[in-house]
Amino acid sequence: MNIFVIGAGVAGLTCGRLLQRAGHSVTVYEATxxxxxxxxxxxxxxxxxxxxFQVLFNQYPAAQRQLDLQAxxxxxxxxxxxxxxxxxxEILTDPLRDRSWPDxxxxxxxxxxxxxxxxxxxxxxxxxRSRSIEAILAGDDESAEAYLQGRGFSRAAIDRFFRPFYGGILLDRTLQTSAKCLRFDFKMLSDGATCVPLHGMGALSEQLAAELREHGALRLNTPVRNLLCDxxxxxxxVLADGSEQQADLVVIATRRRKLRG
Ligand SMILES: Cc1cc2nc3c(=O)[nH]c(=O)nc-3n(C[C@H](O)[C@H](O)[C@H](O)COP(=O)(O)OP(=O)(O)OC[C@H]3O[C@@H](n4cnc5c(N)ncnc54)[C@H](O)[C@@H]3O)c2cc1C
Structure with a gap:
């Protein structure tokens, strides 16, 4: 199939590469x-x-599947x-993993x-650490705050540690997001390391883009203005220059749905 992907962020790049590996003819349109x-x-x-500010949790299952972490x-x-x-x-370290005795x-x-x-x-x-990802994501959900209160954490611990820390990760300082996300991220942090590639976080995107580049599948500086519909x-x-391009499938991998049909 002839497939277009709109947006070359990590989502569009990953999707485009997977489709290309599956044998499809892929074009990824990127505005910048x-x-x-x-x-x-x-x-x-x-x-x-x-x-x-971006960091990589090396235990993310998707990161392990899609990236060559060693490279x-x-x-x-x-x-x-x-x-x-x-x-x-004040330092709050993980005594199970931190090897620094002063810390x-x-x-x-x-x-x-x-x-x-x-x-x-x-x-x-x-x-x-002892439970599987499937186990911590199973069952009914509740807010992260209700979950922490249910575990007995004091108001001070929630306000001083969990609210700024997980508020930063989940982009919600009210902690009203899913407790499952909190448990998942806590597990990722406890199981693995928080990392940055030697050559910056952009190296991660460049790695995802490499195969697409090799096949000439990337169109940079090519914003998509509209969707063509039948x-x-x-x-x-429809590209910004007004030209129309036909495809069997179009994947939208942009931040907001600004595109119209
Ligand atoms: C402040 C902040 C901190 C974060 N920190 C982390 C972190 O530490 N670790 C982590 O794993 N995640 C973090 N995230 C989340 C992570 O950045 C996002 O989940 C991820 O980058 C989203 O990728 P994406 O491909 O979905 O979207 P984007 O990265 O937004 O990519 C969308 C792409 O589409 C392009 N585009 C848009 N419109 C068009 C158009 N009309 N035509 C063509 N191209 C178009 C854009 O130029 C862009 O390149 C953070 C997010 C924020 C906001």
Whole structure:
């Protein structure tokens, strides 16, 4: 089949590569001058500048399936977090994995959260590590906040640690997002490492793009303006220059649905 993918962010690149590997003729249309969307790096005067704060959890099943993690030469951050309380910085590390005894000691002595909350966090980490992804995603859902309260975490632990930390990951400081997402991310953090490729997060997108590039399947600087439709069926795209291109299937992998049929 002749398939168009709109958008060369990590979603469009992954989709395009999978379709190409499955034997389809693929064209990925990207509005900007480079691939990666929100996961891009600029290389300026020997500095690597990632666009926005992005890190890679090396335990993400999709990352393990789709990426050659070894080729990315991942650099891992130390496990744990630094919590700012009244202008003081306190280390909360993962005692199961952090090999730095000074950091373990600092975390033990930290008053950012109570000793009971530290034990609850440890128990949470141990439980998430022992359960499968399927098990932690099964059953009814609730808000992340309700889930943490149900596990007995104090208001201070939720407000000082979970709200800023997971609010940053889930882009929701109210913690009203799914408890399943919280458990999943906590498991990813507990099971693996938080990393950045040696050559920046953009290297990840470049790796996904390589095969598409080889086959001449990438059209950069080519915004799609509209979808072409035959009744209720999408059968192509209209490019910004007004030209119409026919396809058997069109995949939209852009941030917002600005395209019209
Ligand atoms: C602040 C922030 C921090 C984040 N941190 C992390 C993190 O640390 N780790 C992590 O795994 N995830 C993180 N994420 C999430 C991650 O960035 C996104 O899930 C991912 O980049 C989305 O990829 P995408 O391909 O769906 O979309 P995008 O990256 O938005 O890509 C869409 C592409 O489509 C193109 N496009 C748009 N319109 C058109 C058009 N009409 N024609 C052609 N092309 C078009 C755009 O130019 C773009 O290249 C973060 C997100 C944000 C906002």
């Amino acid at each position: 001058e480079s691939v990666g969307g929100r996961v891009r790096s600029d290389y300026i005067e020997n500095f690597i500048l990632d666009r926005g 990315l030469q991942l650099c891992a951050f130390d496990p744990g977090a630094i919590v700012c309380v009244h202008g003081r910085r 373990k000691l600092a975390a033990g002595l930290s008053s950012a959260i109570t000793p009971l909350d530290k034990l609850r966090t440890l128990a949470f980490a141990v439980e998430m 009744g209720s069926r999408v059968n192509g795209v």
